[in-house]
Structure formats: structure tokens, C-alpha cells
Amino acid sequence: MLEQMEGSQAVAKAVALCRPEVISAYPISPQTHIVEGLSDMVRTGELDPCEYLMVESEFAAMSAAIGACAAGARAYTATASQGLLYMVEALYNASGLGLPIVMTVANRAIGAPINIWNDHSDSMSQRDSGWIQLYAESNQEAVDLHVQAFKLAEELSLPVMVCMDGFILTHAFERVELPAQNQVDSFLPPFEPRQLLDPSDPVTIGALVGPEAFFEVKYLMHAKQMQALDAIPQIGAEFASEFGRESGGLVRTYRAEDAETIVVALGSVLGTIEDVVDELREQGVKIGIVGIKCFRPYPLEEVRETLRHAERIVVLEKAFAVGAGGIVGQNVRLALSGLPAPVHNVVAGLGGRPITKESLHGLFADVLEDRLEAGKLHFLDLDRERVERELERMREGGRTGPHAENIIRDMGIVAARPH
Numbered sequence: 216m217l218e219q220m221e222g223s224q225a226v227a228k229a230v231a232l233c234r235p236e237v238i239s240a241y242p243i244s245p246q247t248h249i250v251e252g253l254s255d256m257v258r259t260g261e262l263d264p265c266e267y268l269m270v271e272s273e274f275a276a277m278s279a280a281i282g283a284c285a286a287g288a289r290a291y292t293a294t295a296s297q298g299l300l301y302m303v304e305a306l307y308n309a310s311g312l313g314l315p316i317v318m319t320v321a322n323r324a325i326g327a328p329i330n331i332w333n334d335h336s337d338s339m340s341q342r343d344s345g346w347i348q349l350y351a352e353s354n355q356e357a358v359d360l361h362v363q364a365f366k367l368a369e370e371l372s373l374p375v376m377v378c379m380d381g382f383i384l385t386h387a388f389e390r391v392e393l394p395a396q397n398q399v400d401s402f403l404p405p406f407e408p409r410q411l412l413d414p415s416d417p418v419t420i421g422a423l424v425g426p427e428a429f430f431e432v433k434y435l436m437h438a439k440q441m442q443a444l445d446a447i448p449q450i451g452a453e454f455a456s457e458f459g460r461e462s463g464g465l466v467r468t469y470r471a472e473d474a475e476t477i478v479v480a481l482g483s484v485l486g487t488i489e490d491v492v493d494e495l496r497e498q499g500v501k502i503g504i505v506g507i508k509c510f511r512p513y514p515l516e517e518v519r520e521t522l523r524h525a526e527r528i529v530v531l532e533k534a535f536a537v538g539a540g541g542i543v544g545q546n547v548r549l550a551l552s553g554l555p556a557p558v559h560n561v562v563a564g565l566g567g568r569p570i571t572k573e574s575l576h577g578l579f580a581d582v583l584e585d586r587l588e589a590g591k592l593h594f595l596d597l598d599r600e601r602v603e604r605e606l607e608r609m610r611e612g613g614r615t616g617p618h619a620e621n622i623i624r625d626m627g628i629v630a631a632r633p634h
Contacts, residue, residue, distance in 0.1 A: 217392050222354040222384045225391045226319060227252030229358040231262045232399040233317075233365045235291040236406075237283035239268040239276040243298040244331050245381035246321035250293055273298035277305035277318075284314040285420060289365070289406040292316070295381055296323035299337045303344070306374075310345025311436065312420055313410070315368035315375075317361065318346075322482070322533075323381040324566045332567020333381040335482065335534040339542050345436055347375040347443050348511040349463065350481040354379075354389045359462035362394065363450050365403055370450070371442055372409045380483040382567070394458055402457050440512040447509055465514035468521055470496060471503030476582065477525040479505045479518075479547055484531065484563075484570050491575045502579065507543070518550040525556045529582055531595075533564045540592045557589030568596060 220228075227249050230238075238257070240250035254269075256262035266283075270276045273294050280290040294302065299320060309316050320338045324330040338348060349364060351357035357379040364375040379385060410420065424432055444465065451464040469489055471477055478488055485506045495502050505521045507514070522528055528551070532543040539545075544560030551558065559582055564570045574596050581587040 217390045219388055219390050221248065222357060222379065222387050222389065222391075223248030223321075224252050225354050225358050225389075225393065226361060226379070226385075227256070228393055229361045230291055230317075230319075231256050232394060232396055233291075233362060233403055234289065234400075234405075235262075235265055235317075236288040237266050237268065237280070237290045239270050239279035239283070239290070239292045241270050241273050241276045241294070241298065243273065243295050245323060245333075245385045246293040246295045246298075246319060248385065249319055249321070253291075273301040274305055277302040277309065277316075280316045280318075281305060281309050281312070281314055284309075284316050284408070285312065285410070285412050287406070287408045287411045289369075290314075290316050291318070293319035293321065295321040296325055296331075296337045299341060300325065303341065306341060306344045306346065308421065309374045311432075313372045313439070315365075315372050315406075315408075317364045317368055318374070318376045319361070320376050320378045321381040321385045322378050330566040331381075333383050333533070334565045334567065335378070335532070336565070338376065338378045339534040341376075342511050342542070345374075345440070346511065347371075347373055347440070347447075347509070349375065349377050349447075349509055350507065351377065351379040351384065352483055352485045352506060352508075354384050354387065355391045355460075356462050357384060358391055358393065359454065359458070359460070362399055362403065363447075363454050363463050367443065367446055367450050369406055371439060371446055373439055373443065378482070383483045392460075398457060402454065443509075443512050444514055463508055465507075465509045465517045466521055467506045467508055469504040469506070471505055471521060473501055474503030474524075475501040475526040476529065476579070477503050477505055477522055477527075478529045478531060478579075479507065479522070479543065480531045481507050481510060481543065482533065484533065487570060487572060488531070488575060491572050491579065494572075494576075495579065500579075500583065510543075510546075513546055513550075515546075515550045518547060519554075522547070522551060522556065523554065527559065527582060527589075528556050529559045529561060529579070531561050531563055531570075531578075533562075535562045535592065544592075559587050559589050559593065560591070561593045561595050563595035570595065 257267040276292045280292045284290040324334045325336045349360050360377045368375045455461045530544040530547050535541050541560035
């Protein structure tokens with residue numbers, strides 16, 4: 216049954232349907248409404264049995280989830296931005312111990328300067344923490360991915376973060392279809408932990424590992440992540456069969472079969488890109504989309520296969536590695552090793568900057584008419600005048616050398632904002 220509701224409330228209801236036994240929560244925008252919704256369900260008895268822990272920090276939230284999961288409970292938490300960074304040490308412990316915790320990341324920019332709006336810099340900063348990363352395009356997909364995430368985490372004994380764009384999805388009211396409890400119970404069996412702390416049978420987990428075994432432990436962590444590349448599409452197919460709709464998977468294509476130009480992106484921006492692609496298709500432009508649904512583990516072979524026939528590729532991403540370049544773009548180029556198609560890496564939407572259809576039309580026109588040089592990092596709707604004033608002060612202070620001058624000369628700004 217379709218219901219109109221806020222994305223955060225839809226996710227809270229989906230998580231409750233998965234019957235978590237421990238929820239550890241610390242509020243931080245824009246994920247607060249999720250844990251507020253769950254606390255209300257625990258308070259009223261709608262979600263029972265479940266222990267709701269209001270902890271003193273995000274580090275404590277993840278630490279409590281680790282303890283609960285190690286003791287045999289189905290554990291859940293949620294966070295965003297600086298909160299994700301505050302729990303980093305515990306994130307690595309959760310994955311290193313193979314604990315199947317599910318966490319929502321309501322994607323939000325990382326400061327400084329402080330910014331509460333959406334981009335992907337928080338989850339991208341933890342792409343190598345050993346957690347599976349799934350990215351939702353819509354609130355319906357966010358609901359569906361949480362149900363799949365618990366099954367995936369528990370089948371592989373690995374933690375999973377479901378990433379949904381802060382405010383754009385978390386605070387948007389959309390029609391979503393929530394599954395029935397009996398459907399979720401049929402799809403997601405009761406949690407049976409692979410490792411369990413039991414006072415009557417004491418063991419040590421997380422013990423010191425020296426050089427004689429640490430290497431092998433890390434190799435096996437990588438091997439377990441690779442298992443997810445098989446499990447994710449399998450669980451997605453089971454979900455489609457049980458619930459009657461496709462959701463998740465590794466990658467999803469849109470009008471890409473005969474496309475000469477393919478756009479690669481993650482998250483909610485895919486919906487806007489689809490609208491622009493439809494409009495360009497009506498003009499006879501052969502353009503399509505590859506949406507990456509799972510960024511870790513990285514589906515290298517699937518990305519390569521979907522992009523193999525493209526004449527040109529545009530990677531649009533909402534984060535980048537300062538001092539290096541595009542994160543998603545680097546991974547796409549890795550998948551395309553040996554193939555001739557040029558890759559145009561474009562950063563957009565940082566700190567919540569709107570990514571408009573108008574700007575996307577301008578970007579794709581630049582690409583199609585060869586006005587955008589491949590191999591360079593480009594910035595969509597960057598305020599050229601504001602940047603140039605600061606760069607000029609750098610010059611006057613004698614703080615620019617050859618590398619900085621190259622950046623200044625090849626600023627790579629497309630569809631610059633009007634002032």
C-alpha cells in the first residue's frame with residue numbers, strides 16, 4: 216500500500232519491520248528523524264522487544280552497536296557527516312570483527328566550514344573502512360535497501376551502511392510502499408550470529424595480532440567483501456521476487472544500451488539526470504546512465520561491462536579527494552583500463568549546491584561538442600569570480616608555483632553560476 220511520508224519516517228518504519236533488538240542513537244542532522252521515529256515505536260511498544268540506547272556520542276553509538284551485535288543481537292544505528300567521522304575508530308573495529316551491523320548514513324558535507332547540507336564527502340571518506348556501501352536513489356529504494364541490508368549483513372557477517380542523501384531524501388515527502396511484516400519476516404530470517412560472546416563459554420575477540428597473521432586477516436577481509444559482489448545481486452533478485460519490485464543491485468542502467476555518451480553517478484541526482492537524458496533523447500542524442508548502487512565493494516567488472524561500448528563517459532560526483540581529484544572518477548577509470556573512451560570527471564553539488572537540469576544540459580552540451588577536456592577535474596557551477604579573487608591573492612603573496620598555476624589556468628569550470 217502506497218503511503219505519503221517523509222523519507223526518514225519511511226526508513227524508520229522499514230528498519231522496525233526488520234525487528235532490530237538493539238538501537239543505539241545519537242542525534243545529528245539530517246538523520247535525527249530516523250532515530251526519533253524508532254524511539255517512538257519502542258516507547259509505544261510497536262517495536263518490541265527492542266532496547267533503545269540514547270548514548271552520549273556517535274563513537275558510543277557504534278561502540279554500543281558493536282557490543283550488542285557481538286552479544287548476539289540484531290543491531291542498528293544511524294549517523295551523518297561529523298558524526299560518522301567521530302565513530303571512525305569503532306567503524307574499523309566493526310568491520311574487522313565481522314559484525315553484521317546496519318547503519319544509515321544520511322549523507323551530509325564535512326566541515327570546516329560547517330555545512331549541514333548534502334554531498335557524499337562523509338561516506339566517501341570511509342569507503343575503505345571495510346563496510347559495504349549501498350546508495351539509494353529514492354526514498355522507495357532507501358526503504359528497500361534497508362530490508363536487503365540486514366539480510367546481506369547477516370549472510371556475510373559484514374557491516375553495511377545504507378547511504379541516502381540528507382534533506383534531499385531524508386526530509387522529502389514521497390509516496391512509498393512499505394512491505395507487510397509477514398513479507399519481511401519471510402524474507403529476513405531471525406538473526407543467528409556466527410560469533411557470540413557467552414559468559415558460559417568465554418572467548419576473546421579483537422585480540423592483538425602481530426605481523427605473522429595481520430596480513431592474512433586483511434586479505435580475508437578483502438575476500439569477504441568480494442563475496443558481496445555475488446550476494447548483492449542475488450539478494451536483490453530474491454527481493455524482487457518476494458516484493459514485486461526491483462531495487463538495489465550493483466549497478467543500474469537507464470537508456471544505456473545504444474548510448475554513445477554515458478553518465479555515471481550515485482544517489483538522488485540520478486533522478487534529475489534521467490529527466491535530462493529523456494529530453495536529450497527526444498532531440499536524437501544517444502545518451503544514457505549507469506547508476507552505481509554499490510560503491511563498496513566496487514563492482515569493477517559490472518561497471519566495465521556497462522561502459523564498454525561508450526564513446527565518451529561523464530562521471531558526476533558529489534565529493535572529491537582534495538589534492539588528488541575525483542573519487543568515483545578514479546574508480547571508473549580503473550574499470551576502463553585499456554579501453555579508449557575518454558572520461559570527463561565533474562564534481563557537483565558540494566555542500567548542497569543544487570544540481571539543476573539547466574546546468575546538466577550545459578554540461579552535456581560541452582561534452583558532446585568537445586568543449587570539455589577529458590582527464591581534468593571539472594567543477595559544475597563553481598563561482599568563478601569568487602575563486603579568482605582568492606587565487607589572485609595567492610599570486611600576490613607569492614604562494615603559487617607551477618602546480619598551482621596549472622590549476623588556475625585550467626580551472627575547469629563548466630556552466631558557471633550567474634551572479
